[in-house]
Amino acid sequence: MYQSIQLTTSISSGEISQGAWPNNKKILDRTRLLAGLRSANSILVRRVAFLLFLFGLGLVLAQSCAAGTVVFQSTGSLVTGRATHTATTLVDGRVLAAGGASGSKIFSSAEIYDPASGTWTATRNLKAARFRHAATLLADGRVLVVGGRGKGGALSSAELYDPALGSWKLSGSLAIPRAHHTATLLPDGRVLVTGGGETGAGALASTEIYDPATGIWTDAGNMAFARFRHTATLLNDGRVLVVGGNSSTGALASAELYDPTAGTWTTTGNLNTARFRQTATLLSDGKVLIVGGQADTYNLASAEIYDPTTGIFTFTGSLSTARASHTATLLVDDQVLAVGGEGGPLASSEFYDPVSGTWTTSGSLATGRSAHRANLLFDGNLLICGGYGEDQPGGASDQSIPAFVDHRSLASSELGSSQE
Numbered sequence: 001m002y003q004s005i006q007l008t009t010s011i012s013s014g015e016i017s018q019g020a021w022p023n024n025k026k027i028l029d030r031t032r033l034l035a036g037l038r039s040a041n042s043i044l045v046r047r048v049a050f051l052l053f054l055f056g057l058g059l060v061l062a063q064s065c066a067a068g069t070v071v072f073q074s075t076g077s078l079v080t081g082r083a084t085h086t087a088t089t090l091v092d093g094r095v096l097a098a099g100g101a102s103g104s105k106i107f108s109s110a111e112i113y114d115p116a117s118g119t120w121t122a123t124r125n126l127k128a129a130r131f132r133h134a135a136t137l138l139a140d141g142r143v144l145v146v147g148g149r150g151k152g153g154a155l156s157s158a159e160l161y162d163p164a165l166g167s168w169k170l171s172g173s174l175a176i177p178r179a180h181h182t183a184t185l186l187p188d189g190r191v192l193v194t195g196g197g198e199t200g201a202g203a204l205a206s207t208e209i210y211d212p213a214t215g216i217w218t219d220a221g222n223m224a225f226a227r228f229r230h231t232a233t234l235l236n237d238g239r240v241l242v243v244g245g246n247s248s249t250g251a252l253a254s255a256e257l258y259d260p261t262a263g264t265w266t267t268t269g270n271l272n273t274a275r276f277r278q279t280a281t282l283l284s285d286g287k288v289l290i291v292g293g294q295a296d297t298y299n300l301a302s303a304e305i306y307d308p309t310t311g312i313f314t315f316t317g318s319l320s321t322a323r324a325s326h327t328a329t330l331l332v333d334d335q336v337l338a339v340g341g342e343g344g345p346l347a348s349s350e351f352y353d354p355v356s357g358t359w360t361t362s363g364s365l366a367t368g369r370s371a372h373r374a375n376l377l378f379d380g381n382l383l384i385c386g387g388y389g390e391d392q393p394g395g396a397s398d399q400s401i402p403a404f405v406d407h408r409s410l411a412s413s414e415l416g417s418s419q420e
Helices: 004-015 024-039 043-065
Strands: 069-075 086-089 095-098 110-114 119-123 134-137 143-146 157-162 167-173 182-185 191-194 202-211 216-227 231-234 240-243 255-259 264-268 279-282 288-291 303-307 312-316 327-330 336-339 349-353 358-361 373-376 382-385 413-419
Touching: 069 349, 069 382, 086 134, 086 373, 095 143, 095 382, 134 182, 143 191, 167 216, 182 231, 191 216, 191 240, 216 255, 216 264, 231 279, 240 288, 279 327, 288 336, 327 373, 336 382
Parallel strands: none
Antiparallel strands: 069 413, 086 095, 095 110, 110 119, 134 143, 143 157, 157 167, 182 191, 191 202, 202 216, 231 240, 240 255, 255 264, 279 288, 288 303, 303 312, 327 336, 336 349, 349 358, 373 382, 382 413
C-alpha cells in the first residue's frame, strides 16, 4: 500500500520555518501534528490527523486575504488556457491543474503552480483527456481524478497523481460514467462520488465510493433525486450534505444527507430557491453557506444558510451582483470571498460576514472569468486560474441567462491579497 508517511517529507525537512508565514507557532504546531503521522498505528488516525492539519493550516494562513479589500495582481500564466478543469492544493503548497477544455478542445495536459516562483510548469499528462471531472486530495498526498467528459462522452475512468513521481496511473473505474458530479473525501479516507450526468441518459441518482487502500469502487446507494451541477459538503459530524443541482426537469431545491457510518441516504430540508452551479462553503460554526447559482432562466444573487442541527435552510444577505459558476473561499474569521462568475463574465468579488449576514464589495479581477478555480495558498494569497473569459454564447443579450456552450478559455492567473 502507498505509505501515508510519504506526505510528511517536504514539510518536515525544513520548508516550514520560523517567520515563513504569519502565526508561525500555530503552523509549526500543526506541522508537528503532521510529522506525528509517521508513528501513528492506525490508518484512520493518520487520515484524520492529516485532514485536521490541512483544515487548521488553511484557517491560519488565510489572514492575507481576511479583512479589508482584496487586490488582485497578475501572476504566471498557465501553460495551456483551460476552464472546467480542476485545481488541487498539494501537501507541499503547490497547486495541480488538470484537464479542462477550451472551445471544442479537451485537454489531457496537467501543470503545477509553484507559489515560490509564481510560475506554472507542465507535468505528465492524464491518461485520458477530460473536463467537468472531479479531483480530490487523498490522505496520503496523492490526487484522485475521476469521471468527466471526454471526446466520446462521459467517462468512467479514474486516475491517481503521485506528486513525488510526477506521474498518473489508472485506478479502477466507476460503474457508471459521469460528469458534473462531486467527489468528497470522507473522514475515513474514502471518497464519495455523487450524481452527475451520463451521456444521453440525463441526471444520475447513483453514488459510488472509492477506497484508496484497494483501488476499488463500490456502490453507495441511490439519492432520492437524480442531479448534476450540484454541491456536496462534508459536515463536522462526518455526514455529507448534497444540495440542489439540475435534473431533466430543471433546477432542484431538494437536499440530502449521506451517513458514511450507516451507508444510507436521507432527505433533509429544501432550499428556499431551486438552483444549480451554486457554491457551498462550510463555516466554522458547522453551518453551510449556499451562494448564487442559476435558476432555470437567470443567475441568482440570493444566499442561504443550512443548519445541520435543524435541517433547515434560511435566507441570509444577498450578493450585490448575481453570479453562477463562481468560486467561494473560506477565509480567516469565517469570512467568505466570492469571486467572478457568469454574467459578463464578472470580474467583481464580494466578502460575506456571517456575523452580520451581509456582503461587502471587494476588489476586482484584472480579467472577468467564470468556471475558473480558486486555491488558498500557504502564504495567504488566493490563486485564481483559468476559466472562461467570455460569457458562453447563447445567453440573453442582458447576460441574465447563462449559456450552455463552452467558449474561449483563459491562461491567465491572478493572486488576491488583502489591503487594509
